[in-house]
Amino acid sequence: MYVIEVNNVWKAYGKIIANEDITMRVKEGEIVALLGPNGAGKTTLVKQIYGELTPTKGEIRVLGKKPTDRHVKKFLGVIPQECEPYGDLTVWDNIYYMGRLKGASKDEIKKRGEELLERLDLRSKRNTLARDLSGGLKRRTLIAMALINNPKLLILDEPTTGLDPEARREVWEILLNMRKEGQSMLLTTHYLDEAERLADKIYFLSRKIIVEGTPTQIKEKFADWYEVIDYTNGKVYKVKGEEELKKIIMTINGKFEVRMPSLEEIYLQVMKDVE
Amino acid sequence: MLSEFLNLIVMQLKMIRAYLPVFLFFSILFPIGFMLVFGYISIRSLTPFIVAGTITFYVSIGVLTSVAQSLAFERNAGRFSLMIATGIPREFYAISIALSNGIATLIMIPIILVLGSYLLHVEIKSIPFLLIALVSSLFMASMLGMALGLGIRNIYTVNQYSTIISFVLSFFAPVYFPVAFIPLPFRYLTYIEPTTYVSQALYYAFIGNPLSLLWSLGIIIFGFIFVILSRYVIRRQ
Numbered sequence: 121m122y123v124i125e126v127n128n129v130w131k132a133y134g135k136i137i138a139n140e141d142i143t144m145r146v147k148e149g150e151i152v153a154l155l156g157p158n159g160a161g162k163t164t165l166v167k168q169i170y171g172e173l174t175p176t177k178g179e180i181r182v183l184g185k186k187p188t189d190r191h192v193k194k195f196l197g198v199i200p201q202e203c204e205p206y207g208d209l210t211v212w213d214n215i216y217y218m219g220r221l222k223g224a225s226k227d228e229i230k231k232r233g234e235e236l237l238e239r240l241d242l243r244s245k246r247n248t249l250a251r252d253l254s255g256g257l258k259r260r261t262l263i264a265m266a267l268i269n270n271p272k273l274l275i276l277d278e279p280t281t282g283l284d285p286e287a288r289r290e291v292w293e294i295l296l297n298m299r300k301e302g303q304s305m306l307l308t309t310h311y312l313d314e315a316e317r318l319a320d321k322i323y324f325l326s327r328k329i330i331v332e333g334t335p336t337q338i339k340e341k342f343a344d345w346y347e348v349i350d351y352t353n354g355k356v357y358k359v360k361g362e363e364e365l366k367k368i369i370m371t372i373n374g375k376f377e378v379r380m381p382s383l384e385e386i387y388l389q390v391m392k393d394v395e
Numbered sequence: 396m397l398s399e400f401l402n403l404i405v406m407q408l409k410m411i412r413a414y415l416p417v418f419l420f421f422s423i424l425f426p427i428g429f430m431l432v433f434g435y436i437s438i439r440s441l442t443p444f445i446v447a448g449t450i451t452f453y454v455s456i457g458v459l460t461s462v463a464q465s466l467a468f469e470r471n472a473g474r475f476s477l478m479i480a481t482g483i484p485r486e487f488y489a490i491s492i493a494l495s496n497g498i499a500t501l502i503m504i505p506i507i508l509v510l511g512s513y514l515l516h517v518e519i520k521s522i523p524f525l526l527i528a529l530v531s532s533l534f535m536a537s538m539l540g541m542a543l544g545l546g547i548r549n550i551y552t553v554n555q556y557s558t559i560i561s562f563v564l565s566f567f568a569p570v571y572f573p574v575a576f577i578p579l580p581f582r583y584l585t586y587i588e589p590t591t592y593v594s595q596a597l598y599y600a601f602i603g604n605p606l607s608l609l610w611s612l613g614i615i616i617f618g619f620i621f622v623i624l625s626r627y628v629i630r631r632q
Contacts, residue, residue, distance in 0.1 A: 209409060220402040221399050
């Protein structure tokens with residue numbers, strides 16, 4: 121079953137086209153990453169998926185219904201781009217009121233909220249004002265706010281932008297744990313390593329979908345060269361095709377390393393071709 | 396929906412604690428200063444205008460400016476997106492911010508009235524007229540703040556314009572004296588300033604004159620004009 125279905129969606133602001141004929145799917149229990157440079161239309165697409173914007177053309181279905189349906193939103197957990205928890209409320213109040221706004225009962229919030237504080241390692245910060253938290257803790261508070269209603273689908277718009285490497289890893293760990301539990305997720309990012317680490321499926325987006333597939337499929341499709349590092353003399357060879365690779369390896373007398381292009385290199389190449 | 400709206404209001408009121416020192420300054424020390432300075436240099440029969448003017452200024456700064464700036468800040472912090480994703484309509488969220496600011500201001504207005512009575516001996520002849528004038532003023536100022544906060548995209552521009560507008564509406568309108576003091580034809584210009592209506596409605600409520608209701612009607616009309624403007628701005632987004 122698909123939790124998100126996007127069918128031929130176009131979004132235009134006057135003459136500017138932000139999304140062009142986008143079709144994509146997110147299956148239940150799957151993490152899908154939208155990858156693209158700034159201004160690629162990722163946030164515009166995500167905003168249409170959680171119902172802040174409406175498509176100019178095309179159709180979006182979230183959990184089988186229109187994204188603007190208020191009842192659907194009660195089953196979503198969303199962290200919008202550059203969003204912060206309420207600085208003048210404590211961590212607990214942020215979680216509590218978000219739960220109330222999503223229609224959860226006080227008892228449900230208490231039970232689930234305590235679990236989340238424990239799971240996200242926020243218990244010691246329970247009564248701290250959100251404005252006094254570090255970037256990583258603020259993001260964890262937002263994740264707790266998004267999860268308080270036990271959502272069927274989690275939407276994260278650039279969840280680690282602006283975080284230091286340690287805080288990024290913390291957020292990754294949380295998301296990976298949620299993946300193990302079968303949480304469906306849609307995330308946008310411009311970090312390649314993030315998409316590669318977290319996503320089951322990736323869409324390269326630059327106004328329209330350029331490439332789609334699992335990280336392995338994408339690598340297999342676009343990685344048509346190898347990098348060979350000869351440790352005896354430090355030389356680096358870039359070769360195309362397996363036959364060429366074999367030839368080079370046969371000439372090396374000593375240790376060597378063969379590397380396929382990273383997702384980042386493929387992405388840069390694909391985006392360059394688009395331009 | 397009602398329960399969600401009430402939770403939004405409680406949430407907003409809870410956050411007001413964060414700027415309590417500024418709030419108390421504007422509620423107590425600021426009115427004392429204004430009433431002492433203007434009260435002792437004005438003629439006795441016009442002292443109700445000093446209290447009416449101080450409340451008008453307070454409504455202008457406390458509601459208009461703070462609603463506009465709060466909304467701009469909330470939008471800048473991505474919280475409108477957060478609320479929409481939660482299923483709370485944009486209008487609801489904006490109104491909850493406007494209302495909580497209005498309620499907080501309404502709670503503090505009795506302090507100005509007590510100070511006015513103590514320092515300038517201004518008594519209230521009609522409490523119903525006064526309540527109508529106050530509630531309609533808070534509604535109007537909230538809606539103007541909402542139109543400004545949502546209509547201007549840049550947070551810094553909102554901060555500047557809301558401050559300028561609230562000061563212009565307080566000091567370039569007859570809020571501390573009768574409209575009749577303004578020579579014609581400039582008097583007509585003051586009728587396009589909502590604060591003129593606020594101050595006159597309050598003044599007539601103090602002296603128990605039913606003309607207060609007529610001025611309050613003007614405030615309500617302004618309020619609805621700003622509601623229409625805000626709705627237009629929200630839809631355009």
